[in-house]
Amino acid sequence: xxxxxxxxxxxxxxxxxxxxxxxxxxxxxxxxxxxxxxxxxxxxxxxxxxxxxxxxxxxxxxxxxxxxxxxxxxxxxxxxxxxxxxxxxxxxxxxxxxxxxxxxxxxxxxxxxxxxxxxxxxxxxxxxxxxxxxxxxxxxxxxxxxxxxxxxxxxxxxxxxxxxxxxxxxxxxxxxxxxxxxxxxxxxxxxxxxxxxxxxxxxxxxxxxxxxxxxxxxxxxxxxxxxxxxxxxxxxxxxxxxxxxxxxxxxxxxxxxxxxxxxxxxxxxxxxxxxxxxxxxxxxxxxxxxxxxxxxxxxxxx
Amino acid sequence: xxxxxxxxxxxxxxxxxxxxxxxxxxxxxxxxxxxxxxxxxxxxxxxxxxxxxxxxxxxxxxxxxxxxxxxxxxxxxxxxxxxxxxxxxxxxxxxxxxxxxxxxxxxxxxxxxxxxxxxxxxxxxxxxxxxxxxxxxxxxxxxxxxxxxxxxxxxxxxxxxxxxxxxxxxxxxxxxxxxxxxxxxxxxxxxxxxxxxxxxxxxxxxxxxxxxxxxxxxxxxxxxxxxxxxxxxxxxxxxxxxxxxxxxxxxxxxxxxxxxxxxxxxxxxxxxxxxxxxxxxxxxxxxxxxxxxxxx
Amino acid sequence: xxxxxxxxxxxxxxxxxxxxxxxxxxxxxxxxxxxxxxxxxxxxxxxxxxxxxxxxxxxxxxxxxxxxxxxxxxxxxxxxxxxxxxxxxxxxxxxxxxxxxxxxxxxxxxxxxxxxxxxxxxxxxxxxxxxxxxxxxxxxxxxxxxxxxxxxxxxxxxxxxxxxxxxxxxxxxxxxxxxxxxxxxxxxxxxxxxxxxxxxxxxxxxxxxxxxxxxxxxxxxxxxxxxxxxxxxxxxxxxxxxxxxxxxxxxxxxxxxxxxxxxxxxxxxxxxxxxxxxxxxxxxxxxxxxxxxxxxxxxxxxxxxxxxxxxxxxxxxxxxxxxxxxxxxx
Numbered sequence: 067x068x069x070x071x072x073x074x075x076x077x078x079x080x081x082x083x084x085x086x087x088x089x090x091x092x093x094x095x096x097x098x099x100x101x102x103x104x105x106x107x108x109x110x111x112x113x114x115x116x117x118x119x120x121x122x123x124x125x126x127x128x129x130x131x132x133x134x135x136x137x138x139x140x141x142x143x144x145x146x147x148x149x150x151x152x153x154x155x156x157x158x159x160x161x162x163x164x165x166x167x168x169x170x171x172x173x174x175x176x177x178x179x180x181x182x183x184x185x186x187x188x189x190x191x192x193x194x195x196x197x198x199x200x201x202x203x204x205x206x207x208x209x210x211x212x213x214x215x216x217x218x219x220x221x222x223x224x225x226x227x228x229x230x231x232x233x234x235x236x237x238x239x240x241x242x243x244x245x246x247x248x249x250x251x252x253x254x255x256x257x258x259x260x261x262x263x264x265x266x267x268x269x270x271x272x273x274x275x276x277x278x279x280x281x282x283x284x285x286x287x288x289x290x291x292x293x294x295x296x297x298x299x300x301x302x303x304x305x306x307x308x309x310x311x312x313x314x315x316x317x318x319x320x321x322x323x324x325x326x327x328x329x330x331x332x333x334x335x336x337x338x339x340x341x342x343x344x345x346x347x348x349x350x351x352x353x354x355x356x357x358x359x360x361x362x363x364x365x366x367x368x
Numbered sequence: 369x370x371x372x373x374x375x376x377x378x379x380x381x382x383x384x385x386x387x388x389x390x391x392x393x394x395x396x397x398x399x400x401x402x403x404x405x406x407x408x409x410x411x412x413x414x415x416x417x418x419x420x421x422x423x424x425x426x427x428x429x430x431x432x433x434x435x436x437x438x439x440x441x442x443x444x445x446x447x448x449x450x451x452x453x454x455x456x457x458x459x460x461x462x463x464x465x466x467x468x469x470x471x472x473x474x475x476x477x478x479x480x481x482x483x484x485x486x487x488x489x490x491x492x493x494x495x496x497x498x499x500x501x502x503x504x505x506x507x508x509x510x511x512x513x514x515x516x517x518x519x520x521x522x523x524x525x526x527x528x529x530x531x532x533x534x535x536x537x538x539x540x541x542x543x544x545x546x547x548x549x550x551x552x553x554x555x556x557x558x559x560x561x562x563x564x565x566x567x568x569x570x571x572x573x574x575x576x577x578x579x580x581x582x583x584x585x586x587x588x589x590x591x592x593x594x595x596x597x598x599x600x601x602x603x604x605x606x607x608x609x610x611x612x613x614x615x616x617x618x619x620x621x622x623x624x625x626x627x628x629x630x631x632x633x634x635x636x637x638x639x640x641x642x643x644x645x646x647x648x649x650x651x652x653x654x655x656x657x658x659x660x661x662x663x664x
Numbered sequence: 665x666x667x668x669x670x671x672x673x674x675x676x677x678x679x680x681x682x683x684x685x686x687x688x689x690x691x692x693x694x695x696x697x698x699x700x701x702x703x704x705x706x707x708x709x710x711x712x713x714x715x716x717x718x719x720x721x722x723x724x725x726x727x728x729x730x731x732x733x734x735x736x737x738x739x740x741x742x743x744x745x746x747x748x749x750x751x752x753x754x755x756x757x758x759x760x761x762x763x764x765x766x767x768x769x770x771x772x773x774x775x776x777x778x779x780x781x782x783x784x785x786x787x788x789x790x791x792x793x794x795x796x797x798x799x800x801x802x803x804x805x806x807x808x809x810x811x812x813x814x815x816x817x818x819x820x821x822x823x824x825x826x827x828x829x830x831x832x833x834x835x836x837x838x839x840x841x842x843x844x845x846x847x848x849x850x851x852x853x854x855x856x857x858x859x860x861x862x863x864x865x866x867x868x869x870x871x872x873x874x875x876x877x878x879x880x881x882x883x884x885x886x887x888x889x890x891x892x893x894x895x896x897x898x899x900x901x902x903x904x905x906x907x908x909x910x911x912x913x914x915x916x917x918x919x920x921x922x923x924x925x926x927x928x929x930x931x932x933x934x935x936x937x938x939x940x941x942x943x944x945x946x947x948x949x950x951x952x953x954x955x956x957x958x959x960x961x962x963x964x965x966x967x968x969x970x971x972x973x974x975x976x977x978x979x980x981x982x983x984x985x986x987x988x989x990x991x992x993x994x
Contacts (some may be wrong), residue, residue, distance in 0.1 A: 068498050069498055069501050069505065070875055072499060072727070073505050073506075076502055078502065080514055099497045178726065179726055191643060191646055191650075195594075195639050195646055196635075196638075196642070197597050197598065197617075197638050197639065197642075199597075199598060199601050199617070200597075200617055200638065201635075201637035203617070203631060204635075206624075207628065211625055250656050264767060265764060265768045266768055266769055268717075268722055268762070268768070268779075269768045269769065269770070269830070269833075271720075272720055272754055272760045272762075273752065273753045273754065273755035273782045273785065273833065274752065274753070274754035274755035274756055274782070275751070275755075275781065276751060277747075279781075284770050287770075287772045287773070303507075305507045305510070306509040306510055309507070309509060309510055309602075310509070310602065313601075313602060325602055328513060328514070328604060329603070333518075336514055336517075340510060340511075340514060343506065343510065343983070344502070344505040346503050347504075347507070354388045362772065364817070364818070365819040
């Protein structure tokens with residue numbers, strides 16, 4: 067997997083991107099020379115560039131993603147601790163997105179060039195145009211402050227009861243979904259338009275199948291192949307979006323941790339976390355590729 | 369001509385498509401294009417003419433005029449420092465549109481160059497594309513966040529960060545288009561007749577990659593603006609006191625319950641700008657790229 | 665004479681285009697009697713497939729309209745039938761096979777799945793019973809090793825095999841009418857002959873009526889008892905097949921017959937009709953064939969000719985020729 071290697075090197079380069087002396091930046095402007103020297107040694111910055119890269123890769127190969135400067139914790143355990151929050155958010159928002167997005171997109175394609183199509187596509191367009199963090203704040207004002215339906219911030223672990231977990235996650239996940247729903251609906255519509263004009267759809271109708279079966283089985287199965295390729299983008303959007311949404315709702319997830327690490331100049335933590343997210347994305351794409359193969363018999367047999 | 373069957377809208381249209389309509393004329397008849405273009409042009413004009421439209425200094429603080437709700441004197445109200453929100457949104461448009469446009473242009477140029485190189489030079493192809501794959505593995509916003517934070521809080525850092533984040537998708541699009549064009553007869557003919565590679569690239573390949581790239585860049589403009597707002601909202605983008613739509617929302621957020629107008633109007637402005645660009649992108653895609661057909 | 669099984673009367677079909685609606689077929693009438701085989705012939709663009717798709721109402725709803733005419737099947741006018749009535753008829757009473765077997769089968773469903781769907785829809789057959797019937801049907805259309813083939817996906821089969829699967833699907837519920845829209849056009853010559861022979865045998869065994877659509881008058885001549893000739897969206901001549909070859913009335917029919925390669929002649933000579941078929945948007949005064957017609961007269965450009973009976977079950981849309989023939993006959 068050369069991509070994994072390049073990702074590792076890129077994440078490493080992030081630190082050398084810092085203009086000036088990284089050790090000084092990390093230690094802070096007012097740090098004593100001794101403190102800066104300590105940081106430099108701690109980060110291995112006193113060694114040559116290639117040596118540093120070698121050590122970085124060697125550590126990675128052993129599963130050592132580095133340690134945080136502020137958390138007194140290894141990157142891996144810091145990420146692991148916050149994983150449930152981000153995972154809950156991503157899973158729930160994808161859970162909202164896929165059925166709603168696919169349904170809306172199919173609806174628009176089936177009723178293309180009617181008012182239904184226009185209405186659905188307008189909603190989808192709004193979804194990809196409105197900034198999520200803005201709608202999230204509005205959501206908090208309306209549903210938490212005014213209506214008091216859900217807590218305005220914080221995370222309730224799933225182990226403490228499903229209801230509390232869902233209440234704490236519903237609004238963040240929903241706001242995170244808006245962009246993805248818009249994106250998926252647009253994607254599904256164009257895939258469905260393509261599929262609905264195929265000859266085999268006419269065959270299905272000629273057999274006397276109901277429209278429901280024709281669209282829901284014959285068309286959707288084929289469109290799904292196209293839609294699966296979009297799920298990678300969707301997940302990437304979910305991970306990226308969660309960085310901002312976690313910030314708005316004060317959810318103690320990976321995204322919020324990265325933002326805090328950036329603010330605190332905890333570059334090893336940023337580096338390590340970016341790398342883990344990058345690996346995750348590669349894995350997701352791998353799974354998407356496998357799903358794609360399973361969904362399309364034409365690829366499966368070749 | 370084929371017999372017209374079910375759902376063969378395209379065929380039916382092809383039968384009757386009146387020949388000789390210029391792309392421009394078709395664009396002008398396209399509703400999404402007109403709406404999108406009008407809104408974004410209007411926003412751009414407002415941004416450029418901001419000092420003429422509003423006499424107020426966007427960072428002038430007048431503590432006695434804090435938190436005034438929208439009224440005749442302050443169309444969008446005032447914020448916690450008594451600054452005029454309308455003025456700040458207008459000046460914010462300058463930054464946001466500039467960042468969006470700059471990212472659009474720079475990443476477009478880089479994508480075109482890298483994409484054509486990848487398509488033309490076999491030896492560099494896999495190296496470039498693996499690098500792009502790797503860059504794409506990081507969520508764009510996170511990559512931009514990291515780069516912007518590393519380079520320091522400046523407008524240029526935001527532009528560089530977002531450019532890097534959006535180059536990979538552009539490179540893929542240009543490369544794919546270039547590979548398709550290269551196999552076409554007229555390029556092969558040019559090759560056989562001894563035209564130099566550079567000439568072929570400049571005269572044949574590049575022009576034919578432009579329409580998919582243009583469509584893509586219109587969406588990138590919208591994404592970049594949204595991302596700039598998000599970065600500024602998170603505090604690593606445009607720094608106060610310079611007004612950007614993102615940081616006005618960030619500042620207004622703390623007072624959102626008592627002074628909702630501070631964060632409402634910049635949000636509407638971002639949404640409008642992104643909406644118009646997305647409409648524009650859809651319309652261009654419809655017109656220029658037959659594969660994306662299916663809108664309107 | 666008993667009422668025909670299917671009777672298309674004065675059917676007009678229009679398609680939506682950017683600038684409005686264009687008429688794809690105009691005032692088309694034709695009958696298919698019980699047990700009959702009717703061939704519909706014409707160049708592509710003549711409107712024969714549009715006519716066929718109209719019978720099962722398979723046109724795209726959004727971009728098609730049928731402002732006039734009727735399609736009578738038993739007691740129903742299919743143009744005005746409810747969706748549920750239409751679905752009961754499709755695949756069960758009237759079945760259809762299409763030109764391109766490559767794209768007409770769903771690529772992500774197995775053959776057994778696609779055939780048994782029809783059985784479940786109309787006969788309530790499921791599970792092992794459906795499976796048995798699927799294998800039986802595949803055997804009926806002479807697919808070797810049917811039991812194993814049933815679980816294949818379409819892309820594993822050749823074009824001829826796929827068309828056999830389409831036929832199996834069409835005859836699954838023993839329809840009374842089979843509409844075959846250019847069933848052999850996309851296939852090799854040798855496969856064409858096999859498929860036609862299969863259709864002929866099945867027609868005899870099952871006693872179906874068949875409406876065969878082809879651009880090839882040779883195929884029609886071998887297969888059909890009656891022929892309907894279409895040109896530019898209109899029926900220009902209809903006659904029993906022997907009558908048509910013995911005495912073609914319309915100049916277009918004469919052109920088509922001349923274009924059929926004669927098997928017995930030593931040097932097969934192919935004549936083609938000069939010019940091309942007009943598109944639905946082209947405005948042609950009078951007879952739409954006049955620009956290509958060798959026998960054109962000034963009166964042909966005055967007004968669109970009407971369909972006139974010549975006798976012996978033959979009718980045509982060419983008044984000058986009918987006049988000439990009528991004089992000679994009478």
